[in-house]
Amino acid sequence: MLYPTFAGIDFDIQIISLIFTAFFVGGLCKGAIGFGLPIVVISLLSMFVPVSFGIALNVIPPVILNMWQSTHKASVTKNFMQFWPVFLGLVAGITIATLFIVGLPPKLVLGTVGVVILVFCANSVWGISITFPKSRKKPYGFVTGILCGIMGGVTSVSVPPLIVYLTALKLQKDDFVSVLGLYFVFASASLIVAFSSIGWLNSTFIPLALACTAIAAVGMFLGQIIRNRLDQKKFYNGVLLVLALISLNLIRRAIF
DSSP, rough: OOOOOOOOOOOOHHHHHHHHHHHHHHHHHHHHHSSSSSHHHHHHHHHTTTTHHHHHHSSSHHHHHHHHHHHTTTHHHHHHHHEEEEEEEHHHHHHHHHHHGGGGGGHHHHHHHHHHHHHHHHHHHHHHOOOOOOGGGGHHHHHHHHHHHHHHHHHHHHHHHHHHHHHHHOOOHHHHHHHHHHHHHHHHHHHHHHHHHHHOOTTTHHHHHHHHHHHOOOOOHHHHHHHHOOOOHHHHHHHHHHHHHHHEEEEEHHHH
C-alpha cells in the first residue's frame, strides 16, 4: 500500500502529486547547495497536509540520500570519534523534544519552523563569524547537539546550529561535508526511533517514503547539474530568497 496510515488526510492524486513536487524541489535545493531538503520539504508540505505528517514523512529519505555524503573523501570513524559529543547531545535533545511535542499546538510548530528558516536565511546572508578555542570543542559540541535535537524533534529541521558550530571550527571543505552527512544520517535515524515511539511513524510510511526518496534523488541529480552550470552565489541567493518568503508565509499562518 502506497498510502500511510495517518488521520485527516485524503490521499488523492492531487495530494500525492503535491507531496512528490515538494520532495523534488527539496532534492533540487539539496543538489544545488548541498543541504536544505528538510527545510524546503517541511515548508511546502505544511501548506496542504498536517505539519505532523510532513515532519514524520521527512525523516526517512535523508537517511538514504545522505549515506554517500558521510563517506565523501573522509573517514567516518575519524569524524565520529571527533564529534561524538554532538551526536550524544542530539539524542538528549530529541528525547527532550518528544516528551513535549505531542501536546504542541500546530500553529506553534508552524511558527517555529518559520522562525528557524528565517533565521537560517538571515545568517546565510549576514552571518556573524563565530569562533571558539578548540579546547572547548567537545562541551560546545554537546550543547550544539542538544539544540539540534530539540529543534529537530519539534520541526525535523535541525541543522542550523550544527552549521554554525562547524563553521566556527573552520573545518576543511571535505571534512565539513563528511561530518554534515554523518550528522544527517544519525539525526534521521534518531528521529525515526523517536517518532515511532509516539505513534507518528509506522511501517505504512515506508512505501511512500521510498517513493519520495526516489523523487528527491532525481531533484538532487538535476540540482547538481544546475550548480555546475550556473553561478553558485546568485543561485544560492535565489534559493535563500524563496526560503525567506516561505518562512514569512509560515509565520503568517501561525499568527492568523
